[in-house]
Amino acid sequence: MNKRLLLTIVIVLVVLVAIVVWKSTASSAAIQHTKSTSSQDSSTPMSDDNMPHKNKDEIFQDALLKQLKKLQQQPGNITQFLNDFKANCPVSDCNAALAKALANYPDQKFAQLVANLLKRLPQYEQRMQSTVLSTALSPKERFDALWKLREQTLGQAETMLGFGQERQYADYRFAYNDLAQNQKLSAEQRLKAFEELQKQYPAETQQQSKIGQYEQALNLIQQGQQNAAETERLKQKLQQQYLTEQERQEVQQRERREAQQQQQVDQYQKALQQLQQEMEPLKAQLSETEWQKQYQSHLENLRLKMFP
Template sequence: MRSLIVILGAATLVAGLGYWLTPTQSHPPVHPEVLTAGAHAEQPVAPSVPGPVSHASAPALNAGIEAEQGQQVRGEFARDRRFQYLQRLQAEGGNLQQWVNELVQRCGAQKDACQTLLEQELEGYPDADFADRLRALLPRYLGYERAMSALVMSRDLSPRTRYQRVDALRTEHLGEADAELMFGQERAWADYRFGYEALLAKASSLSTGERLQALDRLRRQSWQDHYEALSDLEGRHGAYRREKEMLLLGVTDSRQREALADELRTRHFGEQEADIVGLREEELSLQQQQREGYQQARAELEQSMSARRNLMSEEAWQQQYQEQLRQLRRRWFSEPAN
């Protein structure tokens, strides 16, 4: 995945795939209650009969037993958490690269070290067939990683073509079934993002209702078995932003634009939260207009000052330019910018 980001290049796809790069903790921290498991040993009661009887070794012996038991409990707890995480990825399908990437990073991508670590991670795993599948998959995945590091593609290729070549390389090394197990959700998300760009290009020929219907069909066709996971990935805000962009494309009347956006916000967030989202959007829009206005004014200032550069000394020119730049910043931002 590290190399995939560089290869894809396009900002839209990178934004979508950013989700898969979020590191996931395979070994959650042990709960504090587990760390304190085990009762304290009671002090031995002195015998009632006379005579020197020593129990000095009993507390140390009990403490040692308790420490060993506590360590065993902690180990079992950590193992169970690892298994639960892997079982969830196994059940979901299509996103196992999170788990494999983390393992490969820990073993330094060295074949023997990775196989040893994999055996440790899978010891006692309840699904023996799936464990065998991972054992067979790991060396092929390491081969794919090496091939990826050597892959060179022209920047003239479209993002879709570059992604298709990467996906073909995965299938070549892993086989279709294991490539889907590892990258199925990413495939579905990429298909959705590329499809969205294509749909956006022809949205102006559709009515507002047809646009949203087409976007919903695209989600279902692209995501298929991964619909729930990728719907959570897109979230309310992501879905709202794309639907808003789709609806407002080509709409120039300000009142109509605001009415469409207001209806969409209410549908996604409810009336109360929709008002908050609307106010935030207004604030961001004003900030964007301010930045664009300042950049335009600065470009005009630099063009004007360039024409006067040969008419005065460099020191006088720099002094005049910096003073006008400070005035420009005050005018747009109320105070000097750094």
């Protein structure tokens, strides 16, 4: 082998070794960069770095402010507010958390009203436990007496804030009962007055289903003295007014079943009265034991016949 060939081989080997070393170095650098990047990504939290991290107390404060806002927008049920508050309180001192929320509430006039109500509730509950109302009072008189007790203990504004929804519902029910008992009005006049009552108490009306409203209206026409044909005409009118087609069919089927059951009961009562009349003369002919035996036997047969 001549020297020129040997020199060429040496140069080629040197070049190949340099290429291998360069690739190995580049690959190691790339791997190191990838690991470094991955490490940095794994240590970075998923949430936005600019977003503040709130603790449990702060989150609960936000929730309380929302609850107070809802109470201000829809007042009248302090019991529901307190139940929700106690059920969802995650902190050790719930009362202190509520006091803090009230101190930070934007409308301080409303917040003070809530604070007054909460402060006076224990005294009101004690007075309620020791209060006895006469059974001679009507339901309306008893409710009015309890309402007066609330106002004396809690304050008028505080009472409406805490129990206003109950007051509205009671007033609606009392007005409805007065309407149902008013025999001076015709069925048509009752229904007209019922529509006005619903407009006067929209919240109470919306809480009832359409079927519930239909049954209330139906009760009003059944209190009147109109004939059966007029009652049926008004009933059909009410069904068209309050019920869907499916609900009308269900109501009509139920009323047919109830009518059949009532007819069956009436027939049984009539047959029972006839049996008693037939058995009465036999008391003079039979001993008490024998009479009771025969009567019970006839009665059992009658029941099996009427209600198989």
